[in-house]
Amino acid sequence: MSKLAPPPEGPEHIINLREALEERYLAYALSTIMHRALPDVRDGLKPVHRRVLYAMRQLKLDPGSGFKKSARVVGDVIGKYHPHGDQSVYDALVRLAQDFSVRYQLVDGQGNFGNVDGDGAAAMRYTEARLTDVAALLLDGIDEDTVDFRETYDGSEKEPVVLPGAFPNLLANGSAGIAVGMATSIPPHNAAELCDAALYLIKHPNARTEKLIEFVPGPDFPTGGIIVESRESIAEAYATGRGGFRVRARWEIEELPRGMWQIIVTEIPYQVQKSKLIEKLAELLMAKKLPLLEDVRDESAEEIRVVLVPKSKAVEADHLMESLFRATELETRFPLNMNVLSAGQVPGVMSLRDVLKAWLDHRQVVLQRRSAFRLDKIAKRLEALEGYLIAYLNLDEVIRIIREEDEPKLELMKAFKLSDNQAEAILNMRLRSLRKLEEMEIRTEHKELSAEQKALKTLLKSEDAQWARIADEIKDVRATFGPKTELGRRRSTFSNPPAMTYVPPEAIIEREPITVVCSAKGWIRSMKGHVGPDTEIKYKEGDNERFVIHAETTDKLILFATDGRFFTLTADKLPGGRGHGEPLRLLIDMEEGREIVALFVHQPGRKLLVASHEGNGFVVPEDEVVAMRRAGKQVLNVSGTDEAVACVVVKGDHVAAMGENRKLLIFPLAEVNEMTRGKGVRLQKYKDGGLGDIKCFHLKEGLTVYDRSARARLFTDLKEWLGQRAQAGRLPPKGYPSGYKFGGDFGAA
CATH class of the missing domain: 3.30.1360.40 (Gyrase A; domain 2)
Incomplete structure (x- = not known):
């Protein structure tokens, strides 16, 4: 059995793992950012889309030509330019052909290319494709040295670094992608509006984004919809390059x-x-x-x-x-993150103005390179035409040289002082070109080309003339995709953010009567219907009744705890009535050792009087205590051994405070401050013990107190107990029930 050779040893074979990982991950990140996920600001395309369009042009799939199988296109793309899976390339081609995915289709598809239901396209062997007029605009001039080319992955072909881009594709069709550590999300826009903004930017190079959004008010989605976003929010998003748009059906x-x-x-x-x-x-x-x-x-x-x-x-x-x-x-939020590659190399977030300016600068470079390319072609043609004219003027001698001389090219160059190109052109002339009419045509062509050459040189010397030419090209694009055309008309409209911010709970939750049961040990549940007082409710062994509340599934329940916190529960989320329910601490984050002071149905607009054991308290609006957080909302501040002991509805004009020492004090409600959070003011003074209970009532109607059997007793002659807040009070009148509670349900007057 052979043994594996031991790994090489020595310092030269030691690899620092951290450095190796950083180096390789950085290479991967850069590759993802530059060659996969982020579009180029100049033509708005990612490499795969650019390669698909270029391969289709090489296959001569122009808008007026016939269709070819998508498989043929995909095969050329992965074979020549894009060494990745065929499915990913086909998916990219399909998206460019879907009128619900891109605002302006770049591929004209024939066959099943999917639908808005989410159904996928047919296999590439069944579908056919060719370029659209929009794609033709993006590719226009690519054979005229308007852009740089680079070698493909295997060095056998050349591919464009960027397309000439005579169409504002980045914003018109949008883009989305996730790179390493960054992402891009650009919604589609209306091409005519983008052209208007670009034309204004040409006339006013220092125009700010705030002005440009007058021309580009927002996205224009291929599926339409209504954009409900404020103008201020849209302006900020376009100015910073980050934001979002709410879209409704x-x-x-x-x-x-x-x-x-x-x-x-x-x-x-x-x-x-x-x-x-x-x-x-x-x-x-x-x-x-x-x-x-x-x-x-x-x-x-x-x-x-x-x-x-x-x-x-x-x-x-x-x-x-x-x-x-x-x-x-039916309502979604489409994010805006205009993170794109500037000059094909540097990723960065751009504003609306930056994106339009980058596209215009690219169009200027394309115009300059195209003009220089045309000038070079004209110069060569003029050189040949001048040689033809010399040949016509000396036709007999030219014929003699060609017939008799062994090196006619050299003799022609020597006899008439011709350049190599001119002599070669004369030797390649056809006999039919020796007609007199042909000479006239050559002179006419020479004159026209000379005029064009002069115009192009003037154009390259004048930046104003260049921008005028670019403006004319943009106007042609706008005319083609103007608002009066079927493709160019705006599909998404705008609406102010809805004024209706409040939706009645019954619009989301089915309204049904329930009975909320909470035991003394804090087990809570909801029972269907309003349970009567004679209905037997079972509790866990050792537990008993504490709160039984009639409510509806659309209600909110407010819970007040001894630590001065208010918690909010939604009635429809309470555990069902089967069994004994669930502990409250599973629904809210109430601290251990804390108990429930009050539990009641929330009624907007009411006011509550809260108080602590030390006799401090204040009035708080009930709307201020609602907090849809598990941690609740701290309202009454208590410290040390002090804790909250009372919470009642504010009704009437006076407050009755009863201490654990059974001393009763009645004082005007106006003496109690209204706050949203704090310790409050002193309600009653004690030597021993603390506050037992409080109650708000109308002095003229008298004070109603309930004994342990829930029988009501009314006291109307209360002059002896009237005083001011923070006094000690005196023992209650004769006939007052034992204990220090006023009794009755929550909020009873």
Whole structure:
């Protein structure tokens, strides 16, 4: 059995693992950023998309030509330019052909290229493709030395570093990608609006983004929808290159007989799969989480038509849709992160102005290189034409030299002082070109080319002339994709952020009566219906009744604990009535050793009086104590051995405070401060013990107190107990029940 050779030893074979990993990971990160995930700001394309378009041009799949199998295109791309999997290349080609994925298609597809339901495209052997007019604009001039070329991965071919990009593709079609440590997300825009902004930027090079958004008010998604975002938010997003846009489905009310109606959704947000949207709506409907919705149907054909049937004709359409916007992808948020490659090398987040300026600068470079390329071609042609004219003037001698001389090229150059190119052109002339008419045509062509040469030289010397030429090209693009054309008309519209910020809970939760039961040891549950006082409620052994509250599933429950914190529970999320429920501490983060002081149904607009054992307290608006956090909200500050002991509804004009020493004090409610958080003011003074209970009431109506059997007793003559806040009080009147509690349900007057 052979043994493996031992690894080489010595300092030269020692590898620092950290350095090796950093070096290799950096190489991987740079490769992902530059060659895969981020688009180039100049043509708006990632390498795979650029290679697909270039390969299709090389296959002569121009807009007016016939289609070829997608498999042929994919084969050329992976064989010559993109050494990766064929499926990833085909997926890129498919996306460029989907009118619901890109605002302006770059590939004209024939066959099944998928749909908005999320169905995939057919296999590449079944579909066919060719370039669109938009792709032709991006490629226009690529054979005229307008861009640099580099060797492909195997060095056998050349590929463009960037396309000439006569179309504002980056913003018009958008882009999305995740690199290493960075990502990009750019929504599609309207090409005509981008052209208007670019034309304004040419005239006003120092224009700010705030001005440019007058021309580019926001994205224009291929699937339409309504953008509900404030102008200030949109302006900030375009100025910084980061932000987002809320997009809502477009809907309308369709009237039906007998006063009934239904909602028709005609457009859904960008990149939302309709089938999954319908599936989510159906799930929520089955779970009874959309109580205002009766049914959902998909009646879509070529156009989207999703039917939403309300529970009854009395339902508010706005309430129904607002609940659906919150619960489903009928409303989405599309992020904006204009992280792109500048000059094909440096990643960075750009503003709207920066992106447009980079595209215009690229167009200027393309114009200059194209003009220089044309000048070179004209110079060579003029050189040849001048040789032809010399030949016509000396035709007999030219013929003699060609017939008699062994080296006619050298003799021609010597006899007429011709250049090598001119002599070669004369020798390659056809006999039919010796006609007189041909001479006239050559002189005409020479004159025209000379004029063009002069114009191009003037153009290259004048930057103003260059920008004028670029502006004319952009105007042609705008005319082709203007708002009056079917492709160019704006699809997404704008709406102010909805004023309706409050959605009634019944629009999201089915409203049903329940009874909330909370035991003395803090086990809570909800029982269906309003349980009567004679109904037997079972508790765990050693536990007993503490709170029994009639509520509805749409209610919020407020819990006040001895540490002065308020907690909020939603009634529909409480454990069911089977068994003994669950401990409250599973629903909220109430500290160990703390107890419940009060539990009641939240009523907006009310005010509460809270107090501690030491006799401190204040009035707090009930709306201020609501906090949908497990940790609750600290309202009454207590320290040391002090703790909260009372929470009552503010009703009436006076406060009754009863100490554990059974001394009663009554004082005006106006003497108690209203606060949102704090220790409060002194309500009653004690030598021993502390506050037992408090109550708010109307002095004219008298003070109602309940004994342990829940029998009410009314005391009206209370002059002896009237005083000011922070006094000690005196023993209660005759007939007052034993103990120091006023009794009665929470909030009783």
